Amino acid sequence: MIQNRRRTVARTLLLAIVAMGLPLTAPAAASADPASSTWAKLRMCESSGRYATNTGNGYYGAYQFDLPTWRSVGGQGRPDQATxxxxxxxxxxxxxxxxxxxxxxxxxxxxxxxxxxxxxRVPTYTESAYIGGGLPAPPPG
Structure with a gap:
């Protein structure tokens, strides 16, 4: 009895969705951001993984930002002095x-x-917290 009622409700909902013209498939999700291990490899290559790197070549920090690029993403001061x-x-x-x-x-x-x-879209600080390896990456989307 309960199983039949569930089927009836499911069919009714499906018909309502179709009647409203809503798609039956979920939209494709954006692919996930790179894994923390990928970011670690990038940091190791760019700066030996050191966030405070300033070699005097005009590039700073773990990701070797130059100042115009750092500022283009809202950074203040110098990257090597940022957390x-x-x-x-x-x-x-x-x-x-x-x-x-x-x-x-x-x-x-x-x-x-x-x-x-x-x-x-622009990330949140929570979304970026996984990069340093402290948290898992957020789900795509």
């Missing part, structure tokens, strides 16, 4: 704007291109 969390956030922000293109090491490491990296 690791701030650098991680700005790196994810840049990744979502431009994919791996800004990082020479990404090409050297053969990091896989993310076809929709540039279509993703």
């Amino acid at each position: 690791p969390a701030e650098q991680d956030y700005r790196a994810l922000y840049l990744y979502r704007m431009r994919g791996w293109q800004p990082w020479q090491c990404a090409g050297m490491l053969n990091l896989p291109a993310d076809a929709d990296a540039r279509s993703k």
